[in-house]
Amino acid sequence: MEAEFATASDGTLRLTRLDGTGSGDPETALPLVELTALGHGSGWSGPRFTGTAFGSRLAYRRHHADRHGGWERLTVELHGPATGLTVFVELSSPAGIPVLRSRVRLRNDGDEPLVVQSVSSLLFAGLPSPDLLDVHRARNDWLAECRWYAEPLRGTVADINVHAHQHDSRAALTLTGRGSWPTDGHLAMGALTRRDDGRAWLWQIESPAGWRWDLGEHAGGTYLALNGPTDAEHQWRVRLAPGEEFTTVPAVLAPGAGFDAALGALTSYRRLVRRPHSDHDRLPVVFNDYMNTLMGDPTTAKLLPLIDAAADAGAEYFCIDSGWYDDTADGGWWNSVGAWEPSVRRFPGGGIRVVLDRIRERAMVPGLWLEPEVIGVDSPFAATLPPEAFFMRDGVRLTEQGRHQLDLRHPAARAHLDRTVDRIVGEWGVGYLKLDYNIVVDPGTCGPDDLAPGAGLLGHAHAYLDWLSGLLDRYPHLVIENCASGGMRMDGATLAVTQLQSTSDQQDPLRYPPISAAAPTGVPPEQGAVWAYPQPEFDDDLIRFTLGGALLGRIHLSGHLNRMSQAQLRLVRDAVDVYKAIRTDLAEALPFWPIGLPGWTDEWLALGMRVSDGRTTYLSVWRRGGVAELTLPVGHLTGRAAHAEILHPTDDSVGTAVWDGDAVRVSVPRAPGVVLVRLTVES
Incomplete structure (x- = not known):
């Protein structure tokens, strides 16, 4: 990476050139750096955060470059003499990974x-010019996560004949996340x-609350601006008193x-910056009792x-999901959560510890679901x-869906949650x-020290x-799964701390494949929890x-396995054994x-994993309809002798895979069907 x-x-x-791109x-x-501040305005009117009045006043003062911990780092100091504002642009790039990371102080x-x-x-x-570029975005809705789509940049940023106007277009393709x-x-x-x-140029903004990016035309080319929250779109402002940062x-x-x-470079970067944890290497199989199974109704007898x-x-x-704290007769716990004490009604005769002990007796690690940031309006903690x-x-205290939102900046809120976790993890x-x-x-809170709710x-x-x-x-051995109604909190800042990420709450096995196939765009595959919920009534x-x-993600088992026949259980065990054999x-x-990023209604979908040994490649190929055979190019193996084998399913009647020197021909005779193929380069 050269800048x-x-x-x-x-x-x-x-910044005139990056990785060979730019005019110089x-x-x-x-x-x-571009910034706006009250009393200073922008350099021109329009939806962009470029061409600001401040941007043209921040003069270069000095810079410092060093290498530390495998990172190349450059800090550039800028200064605005009229206001006294000093700006430090902190640029870094990890050795061997072509990504540029930037933040501004x-x-x-x-x-x-x-x-x-x-x-x-x-x-x-x-x-390059907008004439040459397609822009790609990923819709991320509840039950329909990671749906990428593309369009020409010119579709938004029209060619206005800059030469005739002597001015760039004010149009911008803008995307924001808020709340x-x-x-x-x-x-x-x-x-x-x-x-x-x-x-390609791929980017991410590592904000856990509010972000914006925009693209527009500038000097015959295209600019990219990446921001955290802003006043215009997130009600974010920050007051810097003299000396504050x-x-x-x-x-x-x-x-x-x-x-x-x-995306491969971004995946390597994501792995590098996340908190080290043994879970990222071991990739244990998780069973969660919720999805299409107990659905928030756990009891000792059921568990x-x-x-x-x-x-x-x-x-x-083995993770016991929601409901373990519900002592009501009608399941009306939603508005009363906050104490996180186990239900006596659900766990008679020894309480929840009987169930946790049974999990350990069966050589599994026990887990529990928790929604730590909320206090139900009917919870005693709402008053105490x-x-x-x-x-x-x-x-006015905010109320949303019968819950209040804790502010983890307050010591009482943090102490309450620390006591909860110390009991659940430390004692149980x-x-x-x-x-x-x-x-x-949305948009946030205004505490005593907050200028605006977005800042809170x-x-x-x-x-x-x-x-x-x-x-x-x-x-240190605790494993944390990040979930917000599935993938509503799948941001880089949170993924750098937690070990797993829920990819969806999607309950339909026929609609999950486009989510699981595209999930590695948002989260490294070993962190992406993908539901696998076989049922005894399934064929x-x-x-x-x-x-x-789920075999190329992080398999999260569910389903009424206890009601299955021995033949059905053998299918489950076979798949888990395959996963354990390849998870390293x-x-x-x-x-x-x-065959490209998956479409929501595509009949065929495919996800590949390229192993660093240079010899091994995995392909998950789904068929939901259409013709029974598909040819999939594998560019990094083109012209090489390789052997194709189907690892899952183990039944030979469900499909075939043949490598022809340039591509793999996959046959799946029945839909819905899926095959996991391993391609091994022959020595």
Whole structure:
């Protein structure tokens, strides 16, 4: 990764070339940082956060470069003499991984307060003309996550004949995420690809609460601006008193020869920056009792046979999902959560510890579901915790779906959750927490020290991640699954702390494949929890289908295994055994999509994993309809002798796979059907 900088005639530093892309001319590039602040305005009117008044006033002062811990780092210092604002642009790139990471630190060295309304995390204006580019986004809706779509950039940014107007277009293609579900609507990422040669630029914004990116035309090329929350779209502002600092959320840009190559670099980066944990190497099989099984209605009588069946199937963790704290007769626990004490009614004769002990007796690690950030309006903790421990607006405590939202910046809120986890993990010996979050607060809270609700929300979100880090410091072997109604919190900041990510709440096994096939775009495959919920009423093909779809992710078993026949259980055990045989490879494999990213209604879908040994490649291929045979190109193996074998299903009647030197021909005679193929290069 090479980056070139030059100082323009106005004294501002510009990023003029990145990884061979760019004009090299500082006069046609954009300033290294753009920001807006009250009393200063923008440089022109329009929806962009480029061309700001501040951007042209931040003169280059000095820079410092070093190498540390396998990272190349460059810190550029800029200064605005009129306001005294000093800006530090912190750029870094890990050795061997072609990505650029950027964040910006502001320090008010002036004599007066400064209210900042937006500040870019990363800005680059050297991309090709919009005429050449397609822009890619990933819709991310409840039950329909990771749905990528593309369109020409010119479809939004029209050619206005810049030469006639002597001015760039003011149009911009803009995407934002807001509220306490940062990936509700879209993933916090995007991509550009050239239509002529396929070259790609992929990015992500690592914000747990509010983000924006936009693309537009500048000096005949395309600019990319990556921001955290802004005043205009997230009600975010920060007041910097003299001497105070603020640091933006990080943003990452990964160029590559194509989308798959850029995503591979981003995957390697994601693995590098996340918190080290043994779970990322071991990849144990998790059974969760919720999906299409107990559905929030666990009892001792229901759980004990399910625990035995899960252990027999090869599960290594057993997570009791929601409802374990519900002592009501009608299941009306939603508005009363917060104490997180086990139900006496559900677990008579020894309580929940009998169930947890049974899980350990069957050589599995016990887990529990928890929704830590909410307190039900009918919970006693709604009255006993101080008002400042909750989200507030205009002096009114926020209520959403019968819940109040805790503010983890307040010591009482954090102490309450610490006591809860110390009891569950420290006393009960639970080793797995599924942390869910089923409300969304938009735009945030105004605590005593908050200038705007968006700033309060971002402050809470960072405090929540700090709290999670504290848990893992105290309990290093604890495994945390991140969930927010599935994938509504699938952001880079949270994934860098937690070990697993729920990919969806989708209950239909026929609609899950496009989610599981595309999930590695948002999360490394070994962190992406994919449901596999075989049922005794399924025929054998559907059992194989729901199991096979999870084998290149992180398999999360569910289903009424205790009601299955021995023949059906054998199908489950066979799939789990296959997963255990390949999971070491998955922990460092890079994803690719031989027939392109999946469409929601595609009849055929495919996900590949390229192992770093250079010899092994895995392909999951789904058929939901259409013709019975498909040819899948595998570019990195073109022209090489390789052997194709089907690992799952083990029944020879469900499909074939043949390597012809350039591609693999897969036959799946019945739909729905799935095959897991291993391609091994012959020596």
